[in-house]
Amino acid sequence: MSEAPRFPGLPSKPIIDLMVGVPSLAEARERCIKSIEALGYNYIPEYAAWLPGELFFRKGPPGPWTHHLHVMEPSNPRWETLLVFRDYLRAHPEAARAYADIKQALAASSREDIAAYRNGKTRFVEETTAKARAWRADPSGR
Structure with a gap:
């Protein structure tokens, strides 16, 4: 399990994001939804x-939610995207600022x-993720 980024001073919604x-997502869909719901989570299939x-x-409670839980296979491209973005911000305080x-x-x-908020971050997130992938490939910056 991985947590979303934690950065002192980085503003965020008061929601804990978990991955x-x-x-197998198909197996998780069949076997895990009821168990996760028993822990107080609401599955949002839409x-x-x-x-x-x-x-x-x-x-x-609806609005404000306290937790978001994302269940996926680590082979999902979004898994790597979220982690490399997190790692880059942790290593580059100027990008986090x-x-x-x-x-x-x-x-x-x-x-x-929320759509305007999310869409407004898209360009920065995409550009920073590209930098993060290059940084991960060569952390020395050469």
Whole structure:
């Protein structure tokens, strides 16, 4: 299981994001949903269109949720994308600060429009993820 990034001073929603890797999403779909729901998580099947290759759950009272749980196979390209982005921000405080500035500006301008907030981060996240992949391939920067 991997947690989303934790960075002192990086603003975020008060939601804990968790990723759980499973060997087979089909098997997890058959065997795990009821068990995870028994832990207080709500399975949100309609998110499959937005997050293909994942099972998505929420925990807590509706608005505000306290936890998001993403269940996927580690072979899902999103697994690597999320982890390399996290690792890069941890290793590059200037990138984490830039991300914080973008998130704060978007939070102020988009208020309750989560799609606008999410879409507003897309360019930064994509560009930073590309830098992160290059950094992971050669952490010395050569």
